[in-house]
Amino acid sequence: MSYRVVCFSGPDGTHMRQIAALVAARLGFTLVDEAIITRAASEAGVDPHVVADVEKRQTFMARLLDALSSSSDASGHAFSGGVSVYSPADVPMTEDLRGLIRAAIEETSERGHVVIVSHAASHALAKKTDVLRVLVNASPETRSARIVESSGVSEGDAMRAVEESDAARADYLKRFYGIKEELPTQYDIVLNTDRLGTDDAAALVAIAAGA
DSSP, X not given: OOOSEEEEEOOTTSOHHHHHHHHHHHHTOEEEEHHHHHHHHHHTTXXXXXXXXXXXXXXXXXXXXXXXXXXXXXXXXXXXXXOOOOOGGGSOOXXXXXXXXXXXXXXXXXXXXXXXXXXXXXHHTTTOTTEEEEEEEOOHHHHHHHHHHHHOOOXXXXXXXXXXXXXXXXXXXXXXXXXXXXXXXXXXXXXXXXXXXXXXXHHHHHHHTTO
């Protein structure tokens, strides 16, 4: 079958985002990730710490979806005439912000023709039959080596970063989705990028998505 939405999940250091970008390009889909949604909230004047205001939230959603619809590269959207230098990493992931991200993911998926990069989008959209759920993984050793290469930190610091990232991801899945243990059966495709290159991985997903 042909899928209207492809969700990518996975830990840091797996090349998940690179693969997702390639898949979006192959399919001609819009690419969306949590960082884009968080940055968009900032640019739209929605305080990420206070997003309970229904009217503000609805206005933000409409503007976000319009911006995403105007470009195949969601990272290039602009609410104020240009790409912001705002860094989503500066904003703590509160429950309100997670709720905003989840709502944006769900509404974006309704429009279809989108590749979503999010730790838990596959769980948020698990009941939708037109969603292809992809888990990208790699061994801790491979992931830490990639972090060393990309950031120049020591091997020890990279391994600690992997462990802390995995713990935070597991905690998030448990608290927000009740996932006590992440399993391969919660996904449609599982990719191991220890040896599988980004181009080959993207090709496999694109074929599965109906390209």
